[in-house]
Amino acid sequence: MFKKPARCYHRRTTMFAGLFARRIVQGAIPFILIVSGCYAQFVPGRYTLLLDDPPVAARFAGRAEMQSASASAYRNQIETRQQRVISDLAARRIQVTGAVSDLLNAVFVTAPADRVSEMLAIPGVAAVRPMRRYKPTLNRATQLMRAPVAWDALGGQSNAGKGMKIAILDSGIELTHPAFQDSSLSMPAGFPKCSGFSDDCKNFTNSKVIVARSYVRQLAMANVVDRSNPAAQSQPDDYTPRDRLGHGTAVASAAAANQNSGTVAMTGMAPKAYLGNYKIVGTPGVNDGPTDDVMIQAIQDALSDGMDVASISWGGPALTGAVDTGSACGIATGQPCDPVAYAFEKAAQKGLVITAAAGNNGSDPNLIYQEPYPYFNSISSPSSAPSVLAVGATTTSHVLTPSVGVNASDAPANLQRISAVAGDSVFTPSAQGANRAPLVDITQLSNDGLACTSLPAGSLTGSFALILRGTCTFTTKTSNAQAAGAVGAILYMADSSAPISPSAQDFVGPLVMISNSDGLALKSYIATHPRQVVTIDSAGIEMELSDYNALEKISPPIAANQLASYSSFGPSPDGAVKPDLVATGGLDSTIAFSPGLYLAVQTYDPNGFLYSVNGYAAADGTSFAAPITAGAAALVKQAHPSYTASQIRSALMNSAAQDTTTDDQGNPVDVEWLGAGRLDAGAAAAVTVTSEPASVSFGYLKAGVLPINKSLTITNRGTSSVTLAVAVAPNSTPSGITVAADKQTVTLAGCTSATCPTTTLAITLSGSVPPSGAYSGGITLKATGVSLRIPYLFIVPAGVPSTVFPLFGSLQGTPGTQGGTIAIQSVDVYGAPVSGTPVTFTASRNALTFQSVKGEPQCTPENSSSVTCATDNYGVAYTSVMLGPNTGTPTVTARAAGNTFSFNAFILPKPAIADGQILDNASFQSTVAPGSIIAIKGSNLMDQDLLMNSAQGYDLASTSPYPLVLDGVNVSFDVPAAGISVPAPVVAASAGQINVQVPWTLKGQKSAQVKVTLDQSFGTSIYSNVVTASLADYTPAFFTNSGNVADALDTNFKVITSSNPAVRGQFISLFANGLGPVSNTPADGAPASGTSSTTTAACSVSIGGQQVTPQFCGLAPGFVVYQVNVQIPAGIGTGNQPITISVGGQTSPSGIVIPVQ
Structure with missing residues (x-):
């Protein structure tokens, strides 16, 4: 799981849009929301109905058998019976959102809590379980995990992972990232595989990424009561496999990135492996947490698609034993208590190697609740499943620290990567990545450079401010800069002392401090190169961990391969060994402010947590340890194609390094903390003797349970015979109880056929129950060239809450x-x-x-x-x-x-859209056009507590493309008859008015049903009333300023006003709404990339009664608005001249003027 700063928090950020955004608002608004909700909780009104018949996986032994004719016949049989249940539910007006039959026989529904008993009484329904919403749980990493040794055994890095297929169940993969380009690979037979839109295979697969499935539509429709008219509860989103969060791209890069370079060169664990994109998460703030149904469907698809390995870095608290059934949790006999963990367990048993993030809950990182450390029994589901590899995190050997750099290629070398110290601002768009903007030295704004007094309004719009330290507080400086429109700040020291961290928690944007000498050099450069674009990169400089310890005076110092103290600890709820092993996950932010894993991230949506303008960021968490292990599993399978999933699991666990002996605070650790040990990919790829299972769990002991007998199946997959010495190595030796093996040596002949020699090793726990405690150790099997360690664990409960x-x-x-x-x-x-x-x-x-x-x-x-x-x-x-x-x-x-x-x-009060108050934001008429900016007026349209700019009364979006959620607000447009349900990019937000862009998808529609949804990320979604909006493809109108003056710029980019009138014979640029479809239509909310997005219908402008053919009529390059370039006729009069625009048979409203001289 991706390690976030707190369990439950949200940050609200407001930044200032440019001149155009201020003009178009007309009393409306846009902002950016950064959210980390309390996920992994029950989703109100969502349930999994477990049906009587066993699923296909319960009847057929392996993946191949599940594809047989017999399995197909049985699948049809249980799906026919499912239909009876679905029909019964339909008759009761209970909405069905999906069904599965392979790993689980279940139907997913939306229904009020008071109908659970009614659903349980339906013939064929055995149990009802509440659904949950889950949360997200490398250059040095691959070296620390000894990937190069495994690569060498497989023919080198250029061959490592070749032919293997790794499924990434996450937020999507950015297909265009250099990490996922490999022309040496060819599409394997039977691929690509896709779902969703017909263009998904064309747009979201390549020779590296061979699967593109999105389950976001399922999430978006989850709360809908009536599928024939979903408008009242739909949560439309970006349904494509595109990554808008960045987490999936980062996870995929940890598993299988090609060698590529940002601050440093980085490579995934299995760089030649194929990737499958199984998108289970939508857009931040819209559908940013997967639920049970999509998790189950995705892992079922990964199994059916023939993937070799699957990695998931999302999970929630393991509330029951993963394979517990029936009375253990108060439901019908044989039915799983945890449907998700059960489905993942079945997929693993059928041959899919699955790695899952163990979780980031080993400690209370923000000391919110002052909980004791370590927090045992904090393992997440589905990593709790016995056959799923639960992966915890260890520390890395370096950190990534901030830098400031001038982007110009000819900039002096000393200005291209300046070392910086990060502040404590609300860092947006992404605290982990890089952000860029023009840099302005505030001394050029008639200021003394200290920013202790106010700066001219709008003087820093969209820019970083360069500010000298001294005289007033950091908060005063940054507040003045932000009020002038700054989106970031670079402070520099007033003397030669070392830079310190600037504290200004109310500032929104990147905030760093650099040295005095670097600040003066930067100041001198921009004096002769004004408004040069500068990048503030949170991960711009690589620093050795030893140097970082000295710089930050960390005591005790952090060392590589220590257990990360945030990593979730065992046991599982049923007392089993978990995590199974640990791998590099980065550093603990409570100890080291700078993160330790360098990863590829998305560059599309600035509102994603892992976004960076350069495509790279640094982060920490078990989220990344899991895919690193998935890559190692692919290497093992490549080295040993005939190994079963269980034997690959053994190879990874039982060859684990034993050098992680303490956590990052110096505390000793054992099996309950880290399972089998630290991933050693080189050793795992060389394993020829395996154990099934790969660990021994005796569970919770109580009087009368001893002895307990367990058995291990030991298999020799090597070609030579082997005699193994068997020993038990306890970590502690409680009196009166022993763990013993029934053999001291085991001899196995060499493997010469498809069936390799095996033997059973009996492991017995006997004696009397010792005092309360957690007792662990290892069963070792050793021979020349063979060394396996099988961890064991038993716990004697204390019975007292700790x-x-x-x-x-x-x-x-x-x-x-x-x-x-x-x-x-x-x-x-x-x-x-x-x-x-x-x-x-x-x-x-x-x-x-x-x-x-x-x-x-x-x-x-x-x-x-x-x-x-x-x-x-x-x-x-x-x-x-x-x-x-x-x-x-x-x-x-x-x-x-x-x-x-x-x-x-x-x-919160229910939001309400006022009747007749969905208006064109230029003409304020009630018919609106796709691609245009509109205003939605009403009451309680946002949670007022989320408003940042209370003085202004609204918040403005600052990112491009415009976000789908702003101040916790998203807006939907539904046309049920056309099967359209789409989100609208949000431009501005206030309690009384929301400004959005009408989605281009609505071209040709006459009306749409519109609603506002609040705060899905913080809990239950709150829906407004549904209002019908009148649509037309053409509703031309000019934006205005100063009353009825058309919004326009002269050739010097100055606003046309009565004091700066247009000049006859010269060109002006006008800004308009409703000019209709354009060529090369950009994505909703995205700006036009160039002058090629012109209107498909011809435009005509009348100025002072004379018709003028525009030089250009289309989307303004770099903006989400129409721009019309015209020459003012030489023969018209002066003063305020009437102006209109006609397109598509429609003419803009009269009464608008343009001042002319």
Whole structure:
């Protein structure tokens, strides 16, 4: 998982658009939202119905058998029975959103919570489980994991991974990135494979990326009650496989990037492997968390598509044992408690090697709850599945620190990469990547260079400000710069002392400090090269970890290959060994501010968390350890094509290096922290003896359970016979209990056929149950050239709560609705669940009420503002929160075992679009055209608490393309009869008005149903009323300023006004709305890239009564607006002259003038 700074937070950022954006708003607005919601919680109204018949995977042994005629017949049989259930649901007006039959026999639905019992009573339905929404859980990395050794064994880096196929279940892959270009590869037989739009294969696959599937449409329709008219609850999005978050691109690069270069050269673990893009996540703030149904469908598709390895870096708390069924969680016998983990387990059993991020919850990184460290039993699902490789994180050997650089190729060398120190601003668009803008020395703005006084309005619009340290606070300096329009700031020291970190938390944008000498050199350069574009790159300079320790005075110093303290720890909820192993994941941001993994990221959407103008960024997290391990799995399979998925798992785990002995704080670690050890790709590729399973889990011990017997199947896949010495190496030796093997030596003949020699090794835990504790060790098998270590673990519970922690608890909605679920986990000091722990939830009377969650221990009293709920068998207590009748932000207090936690509930008014108030933003008429900027007026159209620019009253978007969400607001256009459901790029936001661009997709439509959706990322989506907008392809109108003066610029780019009138015979540029379709239509919200986007119908302009043929009529290059270039007729009069524009048989409104001299 991608390591984010906090479990639940959001940052709201407002930046200033340029002159055009200010003019077009006309009382409207645009902004950018950076969100990290509390994911991995229950999704209100979403359920998985588990059906009676076993899935196909339960009847057929392997992947090949699942494609047989017999399997096809059985699949048809259970899908026929599914249809009976679906028909029954339809008759009850319960919306079905999907179904699967291979790994799980299930139907996915949208329904109110009070209909769960009704659905459970439908013939054929065995169990109902709530859905969850999940969260995101390399140059040096491959070296640390000894990839070069594996590459050498496979014929070198140029052959490493060749022929192997790795599925990436994530946010998409940026196809055009250099990391994914390889002309030496050819498309394998049967590929490409795609889903969704017909152009997906053409636009989103190449010789490297051979699968392009998107499940975003499924996410977008998840809450829809009536599929025939989805407008009321649709959440339309970018349905293509394009990556708008950056996480998927980064993950794919860690697994299999070709060698490519940014700040440093970087290569994925298996650089010649193919990649499959399985996009399970939509656009940030719209559909940015996958749910159970898409996770299950994606892993089923990866298996069916014939992928060799799959990697997933998204997950949520493992609330039950991964393969627990029936009574363990209070449902029907044989039905899985965790449908997602169950589906991933089945896929792994059928031959797909799966790596999954273990999670980033080993510590409470922001000390939000002051929880003790380590946090055991924090493993995520689906990594909790026994056959899925759960991968934790270790530290890397370097860090990436910020730099400032002048972009011009002829700039002096000393200005191309200046070392910088980052500040603590709200860093946008991406804190991990690079951002660029023109640099302005504020001394050129009649300022003394200190920015301690206000700067001229608009003087820094869209620019970085160069500011001298001294006299006033950093906050004063940056506030003045931001008020003048700055989108970033470079401060420089006033003397020769070392740069320090500038603190200005209210500043929005990149903020860094450089030395005095570098600042003066930069100042001198831009004095002769004004407005030079400069890049502030968060990962611009590579620094050795030892140097970074000295610079930052880190004690104890961080070393490579230590366990990262954020990495989630075991055991799994059922007491099994997890994580399975660890791999490079970067550094811990609570210790090292600068990240440690250099990755490819997306360059398309500036609102994505992992975005960079140069396509590279640095980040940390188990999100990246998992794909590194997936790449290693591909190398093992390439080296040993006949190995089963289970044997590849053994090769990776049982060859793991044992040199990770402490965490990054110096604490000793063992199996419960890191599983089998640290990934060694070179050793794994050389493994010829395997163990199945690859670890031994004795679980939680209690009186009367001993002895416990386990067995290991040892296989010799080498061609020579081998005699293995067997030993047990405990990490500690409690008295009275032993772990023993039934053989001291094992001899296996060489493998000479498809069936290789095997033997069974019995492992017994016997004696008496020792005092409470976590006990681990390894079973070793050694011979010349062979060294395997099989980890084991057993835990004797203490039975007393030690770590009590909130798993989730985002609460939001409108008055009187279900606001979400809170879950509190209670485990003892060793990670064993403590069941029966009372958890009390309280809130002010009438503000909220608490209810029991079906299938979980009953809360008492029911439907009260103060209840007590006991933890279940897995140590988790749940309560469902009903919001009170009034808007506000009441607080929920949870208390358990001496711990107190607080949760805010956000009860928001329902947004309302006013009748007849969807208006063209130039003419303010009620018919609007695709491609135009419009205003949507009403009340409560955004959460007022998210407004940044309260003085202005609205927030403006600053990024290109315009975002699909702004201040937590997104807008949808639906035409059900045409099958159209599309998002509108948001230009501006306020509580009373939202400005958006009408999607180009609506060309030719006469009307569309429009709504506003609030805050999907923070909790339950809140939908406005649906209003019908009148559409026409042509609604020409000029934007205006100063009343009825047409918005125009002269050839010096100065605004035409009565004091700066247009000159007869000279050209002006006018800005307009509603000029109709254009050639080379850009993506929604994206600017035109050049002068080729001209209107498909001819334009004609009348000025002072004379008709003028425009020199240009189309989209303004670099803007999301029409531009019309015309020459002012020489023979017209002076003063305010009437002006209109005609196109497509329509003429703009009269009464608009252009001043002429």
